[in-house]
Amino acid sequence: xxAAPAIVELRDVTVLLGGARRWLRAVVPPVRAVGGVSxxxxxxxxxxxxxxxxxxxxxxxxxxxxxxRESAGEIRLDGVCVSALPPKAARRRRSAIHYxxxxxxxxxxxxWSIGRTLEEGLRIHGIATAAERRVRVDEMLDAVGxxxxxxxxxxxxxxGGQLRRVALARILLxxxxxxxxxxxTSGLDxxxxxxxxxxxxxxxxxxxxTYLFISHDLSVVRRMCDRVAIMYLGRxxxxxxxxxxxxAPRHPYTRALLDAVxxxxxxxxxxxxxxxxxxxxxxxxxxxxFSSRCRHAEPSCREAEPVLQDESGHAVACPRWRxxxxxxxxxxxxxxxxxx
Amino acid sequence: MADxxxxxxxxxxxIRTDEGIAQVLDHxxxxxxxxxxxxxxxxxxxxxxxxxxxIIGxxxxxxxxxxxxxxxNGEDLLELGEHELNTRIxxxxxxxxxxxxxxxxxxxxxxxxxxxxxxxxxxxxSSTRRGRDKRHRDxxxxxxxxxxxxxxxxxxxxxxxxxxxxxxxxxxxAAALATAPxxxxxxxxTTALDVTTQQQILDLLxxxxxxxxLSMLFVTHDLGVVAQLCDDLCVIYAGQLxxxxxxxxxxxRPRHPYTKALLACxPDRAVAFSGIPGxxxxxxxxxxxxxxxxxxxxxxxxxxxxxPHLMADRLGRRVDCALYDMPERVTT
Numbered sequence: 001x002x003a004a005p006a007i008v009e010l011r012d013v014t015v016l017l018g019g020a021r022r023w024l025r026a027v028v029p030p031v032r033a034v035g036g037v038s039x040x041x042x043x044x045x046x047x048x049x050x051x052x053x054x055x056x057x058x059x060x061x062x063x064x065x066x067x068x069r070e071s072a073g074e075i076r077l078d079g080v081c082v083s084a085l086p087p088k089a090a091r092r093r094r095s096a097i098h099y100x101x102x103x104x105x106x107x108x109x110x111x112w113s114i115g116r117t118l119e120e121g122l123r124i125h126g127i128a129t130a131a132e133r134r135v136r137v138d139e140m141l142d143a144v145g146x147x148x149x150x151x152x153x154x155x156x157x158x159x160g161g162q163l164r165r166v167a168l169a170r171i172l173l174x175x176x177x178x179x180x181x182x183x184x185t186s187g188l189d190x191x192x193x194x195x196x197x198x199x200x201x202x203x204x205x206x207x208x209x210t211y212l213f214i215s216h217d218l219s220v221v222r223r224m225c226d227r228v229a230i231m232y233l234g235r236x237x238x239x240x241x242x243x244x245x246x247x248a249p250r251h252p253y254t255r256a257l258l259d260a261v262x263x264x265x266x267x268x269x270x271x272x273x274x275x276x277x278x279x280x281x282x283x284x285x286x287x288x289x290f291s292s293r294c295r296h297a298e299p300s301c302r303e304a305e306p307v308l309q310d311e312s313g314h315a316v317a318c319p320r321w322r323x324x325x326x327x328x329x330x331x332x333x334x335x336x337x338x339x340x
Numbered sequence: 341m342a343d344x345x346x347x348x349x350x351x352x353x354x355i356r357t358d359e360g361i362a363q364v365l366d367h368x369x370x371x372x373x374x375x376x377x378x379x380x381x382x383x384x385x386x387x388x389x390x391x392x393x394x395i396i397g398x399x400x401x402x403x404x405x406x407x408x409x410x411x412x413n414g415e416d417l418l419e420l421g422e423h424e425l426n427t428r429i430x431x432x433x434x435x436x437x438x439x440x441x442x443x444x445x446x447x448x449x450x451x452x453x454x455x456x457x458x459x460x461x462x463x464x465x466s467s468t469r470r471g472r473d474k475r476h477r478d479x480x481x482x483x484x485x486x487x488x489x490x491x492x493x494x495x496x497x498x499x500x501x502x503x504x505x506x507x508x509x510x511x512x513x514a515a516a517l518a519t520a521p522x523x524x525x526x527x528x529x530t531t532a533l534d535v536t537t538q539q540q541i542l543d544l545l546x547x548x549x550x551x552x553x554l555s556m557l558f559v560t561h562d563l564g565v566v567a568q569l570c571d572d573l574c575v576i577y578a579g580q581l582x583x584x585x586x587x588x589x590x591x592x593r594p595r596h597p598y599t600k601a602l603l604a605c606x607p608d609r610a611v612a613f614s615g616i617p618g619x620x621x622x623x624x625x626x627x628x629x630x631x632x633x634x635x636x637x638x639x640x641x642x643x644x645x646x647x648p649h650l651m652a653d654r655l656g657r658r659v660d661c662a663l664y665d666m667p668e669r670v671t672t
Contacts, residue, residue: 053505190561190606222607223607223610263568
């Protein structure tokens, strides 16, 4: 993995949303949705971005795509700086990056047949004649495991799993190299979810893709991703190889998050729930953003915002992680299989 | 095992649609013992919500209950009229925790007035208006404090949008408990929440169930949540009951091919990602046999034409599958 070159690099990317300076009225300060995120994505890997609602995962995805302009920091694509551009130019420079919307049904036009929707992207990008477009669409429908006749259907006729496949086919037609998957399994049943995830793995191999896998479902992330970044209130608090992160989480937030996942084994010890709720991004606590809910917080935590400290590939933004003892909730690989 | 609060027997329900009659529920049987939490599990469209709607009598137009009984405290709810359900059962003895608390609360009224209205409606008494309101208000504040809503007195004066998702769920839980119900029905109350909030709400529900001696019917698609909260478990597939029994026992040793396949999809157990091949059959073309048969890896000739309804064994374990329909397997 380490040998693969970086495809996307983020350096101290900050995104401020809203805020207004109005004449003769109080200044509304902007909300820091993403605060100083640095992350390197290597070609061919699946990197998971995990966090609870409102933590800035989707904003970060939109910023990478170029829909949201970064307020500070640098984004590099294949080593070339593509940041500090107005949205239209940014989108053009980042055409290798594509995005799969979290709600596939909402992302498709209900009045357009699937075939027309799929051909639209090719037409916009000026690809080929009508006949060739049709051939490409048929090939892609086949690649995502849909019948070619699906091109004549409309979104309401398809199931949730099929809509995900259409959404994937639509962006794959444009030959992306880096795909942002926003909650690719939300709203899918367990049995359908597995087939969609399998398809994602297969497509990655076939088209040489790199995924940014945005999700709040930890069990899925654990199985899908090579590396995982945990986000809390706009900050990345921990990044590591998936195996390492799930086996030995370091940041207190990561530990609480992993402990909160309901397990299939009813006899498993129930860890103490995290108290309170994440504070509003408009009123960030001073110092470490997690300090207001952290069981191990000390006055020193509220003084300076900790930075990610990399240590042999496992980075954590908590200077005290060694002092708080080993993680309690280290999950056995297959707790119930072991039991049966 | 002899004091059921809710007992559903042989429930069959169909809904008339433009395309024909949809057999939505086919022979649903389960029992909720007093003081226990029963999980009702299935994938979307399997009929979980229809079961709940049948219990509280809010079925959609065109729905017809073809057979079966729903006994609540020994009384068949299907025989009660709308008026009786309203005055004696719904909201007062059976209360409901919805999936989306934001939709359940009226956005233009203060939370306090909405909670007080529930109390006024379901716990009428003859005392003066002021005295009664004071008592109701005190009870609500106590409940809001119990569900750990910060600053309960001030919360009454706020509007639903001023609360976070987790807080709104706490509000709705308090509302469900306000009338001291005997049975609480919860429809996926944690699905829309983040995992850490979900953990807080599950902890709260577990504590409240013990403290208030609640019996709870908990509907969900998440087997992990069931494992953490429910005493007993009932698995439904395409409107048919497939397996039921004690949660720990059922999860450790699933018997029905569907339950096995479903558990094998769970990321905690899956060896590789494998879905269940095929799709859920349409209730419009339901035959007489087992509805899982077309997707079952262990299907026999008999499965297509008829479906066994086995009795529960001594431990309350029941599997509706022909594979277990052998004389030596059936224990009554």
